[in-house]
Amino acid sequence: MTHFDVATAAVQAALDAGARYADARVMHRRYESMSARNGEIEELSQDEDAGIGVRALVGSSWGFFAVPDLSDAAARTAGTRAARIAKASARVPGPAVDLVPTGGQSGSWASACAVDPLSVALSDKGDLLVHATKISHENGADVAEGLYQIWDTSKWFVSSEGHRIDQHVRECGAGISATVIGDGETQRRSYPSYRGQYGTSGWELVDSLDLGAHAARIAQEARELLTAPMCPSGETTLILGGEQLALQIHESVGHAIELDRILGWEAAFAGTSWLDLTQLGQLRYGSELMNITIDPTIPGALGSFGFDDEGTPATKRDAVREGRWVGVLAGRDSAAVAGLDYAGSVRSDGWSRLPMVRMTNVGLEPGPHTLDEIIDATDDGILMDINRSWSIDDKRLNFQFGCEVGWEIKNGRRGRMLRNPTYTGIGPQFWRSMDMLSGETVAWGTPNCGKGQPGQVGHTGHPAAPARFTNVRVGVRG
Amino acid sequence: MSRELDLAGRVVELVREIAGPDAEAEAAVTYTDRALTRFANSSIHQNVADETTGLRLRLHVDGRTAAGSSTVVTDEGLRGLVERTVAAARLCPPDQAWPGLTQTSPVAGPGNWDEATANASPDDRADRVRAFVEAAGGLETAGYCRTVNWAGAFANSAGQAVTGRSAEAAMDGVARTGGIDGVARRNTGRLSDLDGAVLGARAAAKARAAAAPVELAPGRYEVVLEPTAVVDILQNFALFGFNGKAYNERRSFAEPGAAQFDPAITLVDDALGTLGLPFDAEGTPKRRIALVEQGVTRTVAHDRRTAAEAGATSTGHAIAGGASFGAVPTNLRLLPDGSAGDGTAPTEVDGPVVDSDTAALIAGVRRGLLVTDFWYTRVLDPKSLVITGLTRNGVWLVEDGQVTTAVQNFRFTQSYPQALAPGSVLGIGRYASLLPDSWDASWWSAPALRLASWNFTGGASG
Numbered sequence: 001m002t003h004f005d006v007a008t009a010a011v012q013a014a015l016d017a018g019a020r021y022a023d024a025r026v027m028h029r030r031y032e033s034m035s036a037r038n039g040e041i042e043e044l045s046q047d048e049d050a051g052i053g054v055r056a057l058v059g060s061s062w063g064f065f066a067v068p069d070l071s072d073a074a075a076r077t078a079g080t081r082a083a084r085i086a087k088a089s090a091r092v093p094g095p096a097v098d099l100v101p102t103g104g105q106s107g108s109w110a111s112a113c114a115v116d117p118l119s120v121a122l123s124d125k126g127d128l129l130v131h132a133t134k135i136s137h138e139n140g141a142d143v144a145e146g147l148y149q150i151w152d153t154s155k156w157f158v159s160s161e162g163h164r165i166d167q168h169v170r171e172c173g174a175g176i177s178a179t180v181i182g183d184g185e186t187q188r189r190s191y192p193s194y195r196g197q198y199g200t201s202g203w204e205l206v207d208s209l210d211l212g213a214h215a216a217r218i219a220q221e222a223r224e225l226l227t228a229p230m231c232p233s234g235e236t237t238l239i240l241g242g243e244q245l246a247l248q249i250h251e252s253v254g255h256a257i258e259l260d261r262i263l264g265w266e267a268a269f270a271g272t273s274w275l276d277l278t279q280l281g282q283l284r285y286g287s288e289l290m291n292i293t294i295d296p297t298i299p300g301a302l303g304s305f306g307f308d309d310e311g312t313p314a315t316k317r318d319a320v321r322e323g324r325w326v327g328v329l330a331g332r333d334s335a336a337v338a339g340l341d342y343a344g345s346v347r348s349d350g351w352s353r354l355p356m357v358r359m360t361n362v363g364l365e366p367g368p369h370t371l372d373e374i375i376d377a378t379d380d381g382i383l384m385d386i387n388r389s390w391s392i393d394d395k396r397l398n399f400q401f402g403c404e405v406g407w408e409i410k411n412g413r414r415g416r417m418l419r420n421p422t423y424t425g426i427g428p429q430f431w432r433s434m435d436m437l438s439g440e441t442v443a444w445g446t447p448n449c450g451k452g453q454p455g456q457v458g459h460t461g462h463p464a465a466p467a468r469f470t471n472v473r474v475g476v477r478g
Numbered sequence: 479m480s481r482e483l484d485l486a487g488r489v490v491e492l493v494r495e496i497a498g499p500d501a502e503a504e505a506a507v508t509y510t511d512r513a514l515t516r517f518a519n520s521s522i523h524q525n526v527a528d529e530t531t532g533l534r535l536r537l538h539v540d541g542r543t544a545a546g547s548s549t550v551v552t553d554e555g556l557r558g559l560v561e562r563t564v565a566a567a568r569l570c571p572p573d574q575a576w577p578g579l580t581q582t583s584p585v586a587g588p589g590n591w592d593e594a595t596a597n598a599s600p601d602d603r604a605d606r607v608r609a610f611v612e613a614a615g616g617l618e619t620a621g622y623c624r625t626v627n628w629a630g631a632f633a634n635s636a637g638q639a640v641t642g643r644s645a646e647a648a649m650d651g652v653a654r655t656g657g658i659d660g661v662a663r664r665n666t667g668r669l670s671d672l673d674g675a676v677l678g679a680r681a682a683a684k685a686r687a688a689a690a691p692v693e694l695a696p697g698r699y700e701v702v703l704e705p706t707a708v709v710d711i712l713q714n715f716a717l718f719g720f721n722g723k724a725y726n727e728r729r730s731f732a733e734p735g736a737a738q739f740d741p742a743i744t745l746v747d748d749a750l751g752t753l754g755l756p757f758d759a760e761g762t763p764k765r766r767i768a769l770v771e772q773g774v775t776r777t778v779a780h781d782r783r784t785a786a787e788a789g790a791t792s793t794g795h796a797i798a799g800g801a802s803f804g805a806v807p808t809n810l811r812l813l814p815d816g817s818a819g820d821g822t823a824p825t826e827v828d829g830p831v832v833d834s835d836t837a838a839l840i841a842g843v844r845r846g847l848l849v850t851d852f853w854y855t856r857v858l859d860p861k862s863l864v865i866t867g868l869t870r871n872g873v874w875l876v877e878d879g880q881v882t883t884a885v886q887n888f889r890f891t892q893s894y895p896q897a898l899a900p901g902s903v904l905g906i907g908r909y910a911s912l913l914p915d916s917w918d919a920s921w922w923s924a925p926a927l928r929l930a931s932w933n934f935t936g937g938a939s940g
Contacts, residue, residue: 035802041571043801046562048548048555051530063600066528068549085525088600092608094521122569130571143727145802181728186861265518267659268620268652269916352528389856393868398889398938400866402858422858424889424936453622454514454526455916476935478864478891
């Protein structure tokens with residue numbers, strides 16, 4: 001039997017058991033990771049995961065069941081059990097469920113990949129991490145860490161509406177960090193970000209990072225931070241590097257525009273959103289420089305795909321245009337509830353998890369300046385870069401971020417390094433204060449976005465460039 | 479012999495066959511049967527279940543180490559896993575710090591088991607959800623009811639062969655009115671212990687009592703933390719404080735032998751007799767360890783590698799794939815005040831206070847805050863364990879021993895060890911609640927805590 005046959009059998013079993021709609025995903029994923037510490041390999045793991053997940057809609061109630069067995073019999077049992085679970089859902093029924101139409105899509109898609117990351121010799125990959133962490137350790141890092149991760153995922157999707165889609169997504173990325181231990185505190189510098197850079201790409205992405213070339217610098221900067229002056233407390237002009245701005249977008253825009261949160265479906269755990277659908281199209285989210293897109297078609301970005309996990313083709317659309325909120329991340333059922341005519345942002349982190357609304361690539365379109373021009377135009381402020389901590393409330397309004405490093409900006413020049421920089425604010429107020437934006441965009445990958453119960457880890461992408469914000473509270477102390 | 483132990487044993491044999499008799503191998507097999515019924519807007523909107531058998535192999539051959547895992551447990555799948563892991567190990571550099579395998583040693587018991595919980599149906603969970611929704615009396619509700627059972631086995635080439643199984647049920651839900659939430663949650667080994675009506679009524683009472691919150695100025699306040707909030711302290715202590723690797727690398731605050739906490743604080747890790755398997759990812763039997771006794775830090779959690787580095791022995795806290803992160807205690811109990819009371823469950827109290835135990839702590843507060851939950855807490859510095867986060871699911875002002883008004887959520891920035899430092903703990907509850915972890919089957923046990931000071935650094939509205 002082919003994987004399509006297995007998925008088709010599961011769908012048919014769910015229909016036979018009473019479902020009015022059913023879909024099934026067969027997924028096979030290989031994952032490889034290696035970490036190094038202070039010039040030694042610390043851990044190498046190669047993992048394989050395969051199974052089928054079936055979703056069934058009975059009346060207006062959903063059920064989902066998953067097993068790692070890809071036999072015809074197991075698939076049929078999974079379909080039947082998904083329908084049975086859906087029937088139990090009807091004991092506490094909700095409103096009618098519709099699905100916005102996508103047509104019975106058929107197709108294949110594969111992410112671009114010049115160098116298959118799983119085919120690169122383990123010894124070469126190990127040498128890369130050993131070399132970089134050794135240099136960092138020798139240059140002052142107490143704990144020099146390096147990590148790469150590779151995901152190679154194939155999936156086959158079938159629905160009772162005629163979907164028949166297969167996709168092959170290859171993702172990888174890597175990063176290094178240097179931690180120094182001081183008297184009662186630690187400092188860390190990372191490259192290219194604290195968790196590394198990731199994309200739907202081949203090993204060429206990791207090669208392009210040139211980890212070894214930055215290993216000494218981050219160790220030296222981490223050690224400098226131990227004696228750097230503390231970030232001052234108060235309100236100031238804040239310039240954010242692109243990596244930090246990517247996380248700002250993720251937390252204060254990406255999650256806020258998830259339609260399942262807006263509809264209250266995540267209320268108990270992930271939270272809701274400050275956004276109200278009656279304001280869609282009118283609400284002023286940020287300054288006119290703020291143009292946020294939802295775009296799973298960006299080549300190489302970590303949130304890219306050909307079809308989402310409901311079979312909706314990847315499509316670019318606006319979330320915020322010239323500061324005005326105009327779009328959401330939606331699935332077929334949530335979009336129908338909200339009266340919207342598009343979906344396309346539903347994914348799961350594996351065959352055993354229910355697909356749910358997820359960020360794809362949610363990014364900020366570039367502006368007209370460069371980072372140097374922004375610094376030149378700033379008389380008094382702070383530049384912060386590389387995320388260290390992140391926290392935001394359950395409505396996605398009140399945030400506090402910490403960065404690894406800050407620099408004083410005085411009279412258009414970058415000055416002293418600052419220790420423990422933090423900034424805090426309220427999402428829309430913060431975005432409305434953005435007055436300069438650079439065009440030096442990088443699509444940062446976030447491979448660790450948590451959501452859902454049972455918990456799921458999502459992969460998202462965030463094009464972002466350095467930007468300037470006025471009257472921001474910085475230097476919150478513990 | 480269980481199916482899981484049979485699988486683990488076959489993998490160890492395959493390693494011998496493929497890599498030779500000197501290869502060291504450890505295989506852990508876990509069957510997980512997980513079901514979760516999720517509700518929002520007072521109806522079931524997600525209802526899921528999966529049954530998975532996962533196998534994890536770590537081997538050490540010719541002085542080199544590699545690991546792998548698979549859910550493909552056919553003969554072909556097992557052989558493929560062993561072959562590629564052996565091949566990977568041979569390409570790795572020598573592992574000078576390999577600590578060797580766990581030697582044969584019995585586990586303390588089979589793990590907790592409840593047949594009814596293990597065999598719970600979607601209807602069983604839906605009925606509890608319905609009870610929660612109905613008890614909320616028309617308030618919007620959201621949350622989940624889950625049941626999980628798992629059977630595990632571990633075998634290694636040194637002869638260790640252990641098995642265990644466990645079942646768990648948990649319920650966690652909010653009731654909402656006017657955008658204000660109240661929460662109730664519980665973890666247990668028996669689904670029959672979960673009463674959706676009790677939990678729904680509690681969540682609704684808290685939500686109603688949280689209406690019309692006022693905004694208070696940021697600053698340091700005395701606090702009474704409900705067990706739901708105390709759990710966050712335990713989680714962060716586990717990840718960053720009592721983690722053997724962080725301790726070895728001086729990234730932890732822990733200083734064994736030092737009186738780092740108030741004498742009221744005794745913290746143990748104790749997986750036995752409650753929920754979970756009786757051995758860790760390296761097959762080391764779990765046992766109760768005292769991390770803090772009457773305020774004095776005693777030890778940290780170790781796996782075999784961190785223990786060898788520290789000149790200690792493993793405490794049974796290896797986590798699968800945890801070489802980078804370290805050894806983490808995941809079954810922490812903050813012991814309640816044992817000086818009075820018999821440990822029986824307190825009675826429910828009307829209004830925002832969960833129970834008579836928490837009410838007793840509040841009675842001594844002249845001016846402070848009652849906090850239900852912490853939310854989105856993140857570490858600003860792992861060594862001092864300064865953490866920022868927010869309150870959630872209800873905050874109230876307490877004046878002269880009485881709850882007087884609901885308060886808007888706060889952001890805080892606070893060193894957790896400092897909050898529990900000598901002289902800082904003004905009271906500790908007489909009853910510890912067993913509470914679930916948000917993400918999986920870990921659990922935490924905590925009483926309410928009355929603390930002298932908590933640093934609120936901003937109102938959540940600006």
